[in-house]
Amino acid sequence: MPMELDALERRIPGEKSINWVTTSVMALFHVGAIAALFFFTWKALFVSLLLWWMSGSWGIGMGYHRLLTHRGYKTPKWVEYFLTLCATLALEGGPIFWVATHRIHHQFSDRDGDPHSPRDGKWWAHIGWLLVGKSMHHDTSTLSRYVPDLAKDRFHVWITKFHYMPIIAVAGLLYGFGAAFGGGVHGGVSCVLWGIFLRTTLGLHFTWLVNSATHVWGSRRFVTRDTSTNNFVVAMLTFGEGWHNNHHAHPTSARHGLRWYEVDLNWYGIWVLNKLHLAKQIQRAKWTDRRMTEDVLVPPAPAHASQSDLGLAS
Numbered sequence: 135m136p137m138e139l140d141a142l143e144r145r146i147p148g149e150k151s152i153n154w155v156t157t158s159v160m161a162l163f164h165v166g167a168i169a170a171l172f173f174f175t176w177k178a179l180f181v182s183l184l185l186w187w188m189s190g191s192w193g194i195g196m197g198y199h200r201l202l203t204h205r206g207y208k209t210p211k212w213v214e215y216f217l218t219l220c221a222t223l224a225l226e227g228g229p230i231f232w233v234a235t236h237r238i239h240h241q242f243s244d245r246d247g248d249p250h251s252p253r254d255g256k257w258w259a260h261i262g263w264l265l266v267g268k269s270m271h272h273d274t275s276t277l278s279r280y281v282p283d284l285a286k287d288r289f290h291v292w293i294t295k296f297h298y299m300p301i302i303a304v305a306g307l308l309y310g311f312g313a314a315f316g317g318g319v320h321g322g323v324s325c326v327l328w329g330i331f332l333r334t335t336l337g338l339h340f341t342w343l344v345n346s347a348t349h350v351w352g353s354r355r356f357v358t359r360d361t362s363t364n365n366f367v368v369a370m371l372t373f374g375e376g377w378h379n380n381h382h383a384h385p386t387s388a389r390h391g392l393r394w395y396e397v398d399l400n401w402y403g404i405w406v407l408n409k410l411h412l413a414k415q416i417q418r419a420k421w422t423d424r425r426m427t428e429d430v431l432v433p434p435a436p437a438h439a440s441q442s443d444l445g446l447a448s
């Protein structure tokens with residue numbers, strides 16, 4: 135039973151040991167986020183918004199999710215690596231961990247084996263699954279079963295190991311920026327607290343809302359076998375990831391907002407990449423693909439392009 139690995143075990147809240155490294159980092163970032171409120175500057179707010187967009191949209195939405203996990207479009211390698219670097223600034227782990235976890239989520243959505251289903255508790259789906267259990271502890275060789283494409287790529291293996299380095303480097307740059315442009319120590323600390331601690335903490339909660347809120351609250355356009363929903367508020371906070379029922383029905387589509395009013399900044403970003411000739415072979419579900427029938431229910435749509443599609447078949 136190759137799929138019956140540790141990573142697929144149903145997580146029972148309270149039954150597993152606490153992951154102290156993750157828990158400590160999360161606690162530290164929340165304290166830093168609160169401290170940031172006492173160090174407001176307009177410069178710090180500006181860099182925070184810029185980094186939120188780069189990490190949340192370019193990184194997590196366009197990069198980790200729609201490109202690496204689902205292969206909804208293709209880019210030159212340097213673009214893929216750049217988006218991956220942006221994603222590490224969200225502090226959601228390296229690409230191999232993130233993509234493997236998310237492919238497992240699509241395979242077992244809201245059933246046994248889903249790493250973060252609200253069926254195990256809303257707080258569990260939001261943050262508990264990260265703080266308790268072994269989901270963060272798998273090495274590359276274990277996770278590679280779910281990410282054979284990324285496990286063969288030395289950059290992705292390397293950056294997964296050192297995913298926390300870019301955010302440390304950016305923290306140093308932010309301090310220098312804040313201190314150099316008129317702020318001194320207060321300016322430097324302000325930029326770090328806002329651009330790193332507050333921005334990252336809010337960004338984490340926004341992403342986690344996709345796992346918790348958009349599997350509980352919102353509307354369901356498609357009859358999928360999970361409990362996914364479309365949620366406007368979550369979509370606004372995540373640059374379009376909140377059109378989650380659309381996404382579960384059409385996982386490989388690079389476009390999640392299917393109607394004009396379903397604002398989807400991640401899709402607009404991919405559209406711009408296409409206009410710049412940096413994105414091609416874009417998979418795109420259309421409103422007319424609306425399916426309310428058995429073909430969505432059984433079997434589940436494949437979560438990502440096959441090996442042969444990826445050009446990796448030997």
Ligand SMILES: [Zn+2]
Nearest residue numbers: 239243362378
């Ligand atoms: Zn989901």
Ligand SMILES: [Zn+2]
Nearest residue numbers: 236240381385
């Ligand atoms: Zn997905």
